[in-house]
Amino acid sequence: MKGNNKKTSFFILYDQLRWEEKSLIDAAKKKDIKLEVINCRENPIDLDKDEFTYCDDIILQRCVSYYNNLHSTAAFEGLGAKMINSLYTAIMCGNKLFTHMELAKSGIAIPKAFCAFSNQSAMDILNKNGYPKVIKPVVGSWGRMVALLKDKEAAEAVIEDREHMYPLYHVFYFEEFVKRPPRDIRCIVVGNKVVAAIYRYSGDNEWKTNMALGGKAEACKVTNEMEGLCLKVAKTLKGEILGVDLMESDENGLLVHEVNNTTEFKNTVRVTEIDIPSLIIDHMVTTNK
Amino acid sequence: MIKCTECDAEIKIPDDAMENEIVTCPDCGASYELIKSNNGFAIRPAQSVGEDWGE
Known part of the structure; x- marks a missing residue:
């Protein structure tokens, strides 16, 4: 319950309605639970508002876009909504290097990985550790821009390409090929x-x-x-x-x-x-x- | 009836369709987002290959 006695409501926050979101809406309907939808792209947020419409409401984060997802979670959670998942989870899961470090701290078995912050140091660490290795963008999904580096020549070609991309792609994250x-x-x-x-x-x-x-x-x-x-x-x-x-x-x-x-x-x-x-x-x- | 702008195939709009829902052409697989129009729904290409698109 909210402090003002308004009943806690349930929402899905989305930017595209896929099969998953529709199935959640259907599931709620079958249980006679009121589940409302918020289109992230059509709802600007006053970040300094004292009384946030969704304060204490339970909001399932379903935005497909990484950036929409992360930043809308920060805004909604910051203004008092209960987000599933939380901002902490979004930050840690959204970035493969962050995930790696958190899981490693807990002793969870993960592929060996290393990172570099310049083309030369990326090549140096690859040549030192040997091939094949897998290069992954720290942010991204659906397997996009994940490449198998079979040898030095393949690595040089891929790393050189990254030089012309958004700075996030200049953070080189490599994993062992398991x-x-x-x-x-x-x-x-x-x-x-x-x-x-x-x-x-x-x-x-x-x-x-x-x-x-x-x-x-x-x-x-x-x-x-x-x-x-x-x-x-x-x-x-x-x-x-x-x-x-x-x-x-x-x-x-x-x-x-x-x-x-x-x-x-x-x-x-x-x-x-x-x-x-x-x-x-x-x-x-x-x-x- | 809505036709795919890529291949001209017919795309079925579900009875319980909602605005922003993603529909896919059964023939060529192109994805579209439903947007409201005077006659119900129209389509626009779904944003699916943006730099950050995907989880």
Whole structure:
């Protein structure tokens, strides 16, 4: 309840309505829960307002755009809304280097990585550590601009290209190329449970497993090991609803390679038939108790 | 009826369509965003490949 006795309301904050957002709206309707929508692009915010319309309301952040997502979370949370996920989670999950450092501090198994802040030092550290390595933009998704650097020549070409891009791409983040089956695992965390998981297989002639790149999905049984690992990730990053991506390393077992704070779940629902939207709505309601 | 601006195929608008909803052409896969118009909905290309677009 709000201080002024106005009942706490539930919202989705979005910039595009995809299958996920529509399914959440449907799930709320079926439960007779009033879930309203806020279009981030059409709602300017007075950052110094004393009485914020959404103060103490529970708002599920569903903006697709990284920048819209991060900054609207900061604005809404700063003005008193309860955001799912929080600004802390958005900051830490939205940047692969930040995620790496937080997970490493908690002793969570992750691929070995290193970073550099100039072309020369990037080449130096690559040549020192050897190939192949994977270069990832610190911010980004759907596998875009992620490249496999098989040798020095490939690395030089990619790094030179980055010189002409936005400064964020001059932060070089490299990961070891993990030997694994041609798939990874996407686990969906809702509250204190891993509610579903899928294997994501690489598409034809593609080493990346992103669904956006034509990868295929298959249901995956959630093991105790997966559950324990994902919940440790959620605790570390203070996440309530997360997509945790795991790799099955031939040498080191399960490794966490990415954490999504506004996870897509259409394919997970399709292949597991688990009603994730309903579970998310339940979590929002539970949060209010 | 709405036609895909890329391939001219018909795009079905769901009965429960909402403004800003993303619809996809069944033939060529192009994505569009629904916007309100006098006759219900019109489409505009969905922003999907922006520099920061995606989570």
